[in-house]
Amino acid sequence: MPKRTPLYQQHLGLGARCIDFGGWEMPVQYTGIVAEHLAVRASAGVFDISHMGEIWVGGAYASEFLNQTLTNDIGLLAVGESQYTLMCNEAGGVIDDLYVYRIASEAFLLMVNATRISADLHWLEFQASNHGEDRSVKVGNQSEQTGAIAVQGPNALLFIDELLHGDGLIRAGRPSELVKNQVDAWPFGTGEVYVARTGYTGEEGFEIIAPNEQLVALWDAVLDIGQPHGIVPAGLGARDTLRLEMGYPLYGHELSEGLSPIEAGLGYFVKVDKGEFTGRSALMKQKDERPKKKIVAFKMNGKCPPPRQGYEVYNNLEARKDVWSVANAGLKPQETDPVIGVVTSGTQSPSLKCGIGMAHVHIDRAQVGTAIDVSIRGKRYPATVCKKPLYKKQ
Amino acid sequence: MSTIPDNLKYAKSHEWVRIEDGTATIGITDHAQAELTDVVFVELPEAGRVLAAGDNCAVVESVKTASDLYAPVGGTVLEINAALADTPELANDSPFDEGWFFKLQLNGEPDTAHLLDAVGYAAQIGEA
Numbered sequence: 001m002p003k004r005t006p007l008y009q010q011h012l013g014l015g016a017r018c019i020d021f022g023g024w025e026m027p028v029q030y031t032g033i034v035a036e037h038l039a040v041r042a043s044a045g046v047f048d049i050s051h052m053g054e055i056w057v058g059g060a061y062a063s064e065f066l067n068q069t070l071t072n073d074i075g076l077l078a079v080g081e082s083q084y085t086l087m088c089n090e091a092g093g094v095i096d097d098l099y100v101y102r103i104a105s106e107a108f109l110l111m112v113n114a115t116r117i118s119a120d121l122h123w124l125e126f127q128a129s130n131h132g133e134d135r136s137v138k139v140g141n142q143s144e145q146t147g148a149i150a151v152q153g154p155n156a157l158l159f160i161d162e163l164l165h166g167d168g169l170i171r172a173g174r175p176s177e178l179v180k181n182q183v184d185a186w187p188f189g190t191g192e193v194y195v196a197r198t199g200y201t202g203e204e205g206f207e208i209i210a211p212n213e214q215l216v217a218l219w220d221a222v223l224d225i226g227q228p229h230g231i232v233p234a235g236l237g238a239r240d241t242l243r244l245e246m247g248y249p250l251y252g253h254e255l256s257e258g259l260s261p262i263e264a265g266l267g268y269f270v271k272v273d274k275g276e277f278t279g280r281s282a283l284m285k286q287k288d289e290r291p292k293k294k295i296v297a298f299k300m301n302g303k304c305p306p307p308r309q310g311y312e313v314y315n316n317l318e319a320r321k322d323v324w325s326v327a328n329a330g331l332k333p334q335e336t337d338p339v340i341g342v343v344t345s346g347t348q349s350p351s352l353k354c355g356i357g358m359a360h361v362h363i364d365r366a367q368v369g370t371a372i373d374v375s376i377r378g379k380r381y382p383a384t385v386c387k388k389p390l391y392k393k394q
Numbered sequence: 395m396s397t398i399p400d401n402l403k404y405a406k407s408h409e410w411v412r413i414e415d416g417t418a419t420i421g422i423t424d425h426a427q428a429e430l431t432d433v434v435f436v437e438l439p440e441a442g443r444v445l446a447a448g449d450n451c452a453v454v455e456s457v458k459t460a461s462d463l464y465a466p467v468g469g470t471v472l473e474i475n476a477a478l479a480d481t482p483e484l485a486n487d488s489p490f491d492e493g494w495f496f497k498l499q500l501n502g503e504p505d506t507a508h509l510l511d512a513v514g515y516a517a518q519i520g521e522a
Contacts, residue, residue, distance in 0.1 A: 033457045034432040237458055305435045305455050348434040348457050377437075377453070 005050035006147055006215040014233050022115035024051040026236050033237035037350040040201055040242055043230030044155040046222050047239055050147030053117035054209060055110040055124065059137040062106050069127045069278055070100065071261060073271040077102040080170040082181045082196055084269055087123065088279030092260040092286060096120050097251060099198060101183045103170070109194065111209070113251045117143050127278065147215045151222055152205035152242075155229040160206055162225045163218075164188065164195065175206065189214045200239060202246035202389055241347050244356055247297040247388030253309060253345045254295050254358055262286040263360075264295045265388075294366040295344060296385045300355030300374065304381040307346030307357040307374045312339045316371035316382055340365050343374060351391045355383070395521055396424040399490055403506055404515035405466040410490065413504065418467050421494040422454060422485060425519045430456040433485040438474040438496055445469060445498065447505065452495055454485065466509055469498030 002025040011018065016027035027048065029036060039045050057066055067074040072085035082101040086094050096116040101109040112120045124139045131137060151160065160175040167173060168184030175195050178184060183196040193210040210218050223231060240250070249255050254264055261270050262283060272284045300307060314337060341361030349356040357374075365372060368387045373380040402410045408426035412419045427433065437453040445451050445465040452463035474496045478484050484493040516522045 028458070029431065032431045241457060303435075305437060305453070305460065306457070308460065348455070350432075350457070 003051070005048055006212045007048045007050060007149075007219050010216060010219055011048065011233075016233070016235060019236070021051065021236055024114060026051060027233070029235040029237045030233045033235070033241060034350045036232055036234040036238035037241050039230065039232040040153045040203055040234055040238060041351055042153070043232075044151065044153030044159075044205075044226055045201075045232050045234035045238065046219065046226065047150040047152065047234050047236075048147075048219070049150050049207070050212075050215065051114035052148060053110075053112040053114060053120065053141070053143040054146040054148075055112060055117075055120060056107065056140040056142055057110060057124070057137055058107045058140070060106055061131065061135040062108055062137050063102075064135070065128065065131050065137045066100065066108055067274065067277060068131075069124065070098075071270040071277065071279065071283070072100075073274040074100070074102075074108075075274065079103070079105055080183055082183050082198060086255075086261045086266065086269055087120065088261065088283065089123075089257060090279055090282065092262070092279040092282035093257040094251070094255045094259060094261060094264070095123050095257060097249065097255055097266075099196075101194065101196060103183070103185070103194065109209070111148070111207075116251060117141070145212055146209060147212050148207055148209045149215070149219055149222065150199055150201075150205065150207045150239075151226070151231075152199045152201040152203045152234075153231070154204050155226070155231070156203075156205040158229050159225045159231075160195075163221055164193075168195070178206070189217050193218065200248060201242040202248075202391065203242075240345075241350055244345055244347055244358070245349055245351055245389065245391035247358065247390055249295070249358070250345060254360075259295075259360075260286055260291065263291040263293060290363055292363055293341070293360055294363050295358055295360050296366045297358050297388045297390050298356070298372060298374075298383045299352070299386050299390060301382040301384060304355055305376045306348040306355045307343050307376065307383070309343055309345055311343040311346065312375045313341035313343060313359050313361055313365075314338075314373040314375060314380060315340055315365065316373050317380060318382070319371040340372070346374075349391065355381075356390050361385075396428060396519070397490065398424070398512045398516050398521070400512045402490070403466065403509040403511065404518075405464065405509055406518060407464050409463060409466050411466040411506075411509065413467070413500070413506070416500050417472060418469055418498040418500055418504065419494050420463075420466060420496055420498065422463065422489055423515070424489045425521075427486045427489045427493070430454060430459075430461060431486075432457050433482045436478055436482050436485065436495065438479060439471045441471050441474060443471045445471065447508070455482075463495065465498070467498065467500070467504035467506065469500045469504070471496055472499040473497040
């Protein structure tokens with residue numbers, strides 16, 4: 001039996017087509033991925049992200065504990081601020097990527113991937129048990145009682161203040177005054193919701209974390225208030241194409257326990273100078289020595305089928321011709337033309353109207369501008385390694 | 395409800411075929427395009443290729459997935475729809491007309507016993 005969010009009936013009422021996503025029955029689209037994608041880029045869209053996990057970490061030693069467990073620097077966070085961060089094992093492999101919100105000086109809310117909730121809890125509790133009797137922290141999983149929606153797109157700023165009344169309880173401003181990565185709380189219905197200026201689309205927008213009982217009213221109100229501003233409900237399909245255009249990683253595709261944030265191109269979020277944390281020595285070593293492979297973003301050069309996860313990546317035949325004519329005498333094809341990587345995510349970009357993706361490739365083929373080939377059903381199509389984000393607003 | 399013209403034959407794998415004057419024109423059904431949603435690329439067989447009924451002969455790609463197309467009848471590829479290769483969304487906008495995929499030269503009267511008529515296809519997709 002798949003899990004459903006409190007918004008399941010809302011999705012059905014809006015004509016959603018649902019798919020299984022990590023054990024959750026989630027809307028993949030309502031009217032169509034392309035239309036929803038373009039609506040988020042041009043006006044606004046609302047996503048149900050209630051499948052994601054919410055874990056609280058609290059206590060006098062919470063910030064010290066999280067700084068030893070997560071790769072980014074918690075010390076940079078004032079109350080009412082948040083940051084993207086990673087949780088690594090000793091070898092530097094990624095247990096999860098997440099957002100940590102500082103709700104109070106001793107209370108942090110971790111928003112984690114739906115598919116990683118139990119792995120994260122297991123790891124956090126294990127780390128907490130090693131933190132020392134007299135420096136204990138509380139780890140509380142609220143994922144079952146809490147949901148969230150993402151209101152994304154340039155027009156989100158135009159109506160967010162109509163949704164929530166008065167000043168925020170933390171920062172004491174209006175929702176539209178929040179800047180990137182700030183978070184505040186507002187009363188809503190009989191509960192309280194957290195509103196953060198964060199998202200996974202590259203657009204302006206907000207993520208709203210709410211108790212389950214408030215979700216339906218919240219969702220309906222957002223669609224109602226946003227309607228004059230062109231808001232549409234948007235599914236996981238558009239969420240995936242939007243994040244790929246930005247080159248944002250997705251756990252299970254660009255991130256795994258066998259891959260480090262350095263290989264994933266997320267070194268910026270690993271603050272090795274902040275002091276000791278789990279995975280630090282392995283990650284420092286990788287930063288110094290360069291990893292053997294790296295996750296890169298790429299664009300297909302011309303008209304061709306969209307790249308997909310699992311497709312093999314090769315050197316570009318044209319670009320490597322000279323090298324081969326000298327080097328390949330007497331070698332077998334697999335020696336002269338080896339697989340240099342694999343596509344981790346790929347799609348047709350609705351904004352750029354070409355194939356885009358991310359791939360895990362050999363480090364010497366990871367530089368921006370490198371010509372590569374993607375093999376699609378046995379045929380080679382040229383592509384170019386590009387700087388992230390792949391899509392930039394005009 | 396999807397459109398299911400009466401004058402066509404249908405494969406269970408959601409292709410339609412129009413047989414006239416020794417040729418067969420093939421495309422995907424309205425139901426198929428609606429299920430696929432935004433078609434972003436089609437890969438068509440080369441002219442001259444000889445296909446047997448049931449051969450995997452084309453690929454239709456939406457944003458989310460790639461799906462195979464099977465020849466409903468056998469024959470030799472006579473012509474492909476170049477407009478569809480350039481403008482794949484024709485498969486969504488006009489599945490039975492401008493969005494046709496390819497034409498086959500038939501070798502005599504084709505075997506259509508395995509194909510469905512409009513009523514049979516409507517039943518198969520639960521729209522009877």
